[in-house]
Amino acid sequence: MMAHNTMRARACAAGLLLAAFLLLWFGAVAPYREALSRSQQELEEIALQIQNYRRVAGAGGAEGGAREELNPLLLPGKTRAAAAAYLQQRIGGLISRSNASLLSFELISAEKQETMLLEPLTGRIRVTANTQALRAMLHAMEAERPLLLLDNLFVRARSNLDTVPGGNLDIQLDVSGYREPAP
Secondary structure (H helix, E strand, O other): OHHHHHHHHHHHHHHHHHHHHHHHHHHHHHHHHHHHHHHHHHHHHHHHHHHHHHHHHHHOOOOOHHHHHHHHHOOOOOOHHHHHHHHHHHHHHHHHHOOOEEEEEEEEOOOOOOOOOOEEEEEEEEEEEOHHHHHHHHHHHHOOOOOOEEEEEEEEEOOOOOOOOOOOEEEEEEEEEEEOOOO
16 A cells, blocks of 8 residues: 555656646746747848848949949939939928828938948928828838938827918928939
């Protein structure tokens, strides 16, 4: 009888040990390994993105096909003023297609650096829109070619007493495009 109770106690202890091991494995080890796998995958994606950036940056000094690959991403125009006019016209068209109202566009001057491969052109815009128009406008600008960089987005609700017609949101953001600097 004593041997039977000892055998049962050992079986229970082994079962509890197995349950504790499974709980530890599926509660801590498996999620940790999954997180490590996701982190590794994200690192590989970032490394591939960095390789692409380096390839494009290296193509900045190259001639021929690499230069042609960059042209759709850059603002057209032989001069800074022509590129700025194109940027203003393009943004105005995107905003009007999004059913928003452009209130102002101000070209912001950037510091000129001699070592820059690309010259940034930045415009600060003020827009009035509703939430659907804001979403459509931001999507259109992000998906736009030439490449536009959106920065310093500020959105606030407008007062009912505001006399400016348009949506119920007042939006301000900086939009940057890039062009090849003049030699």
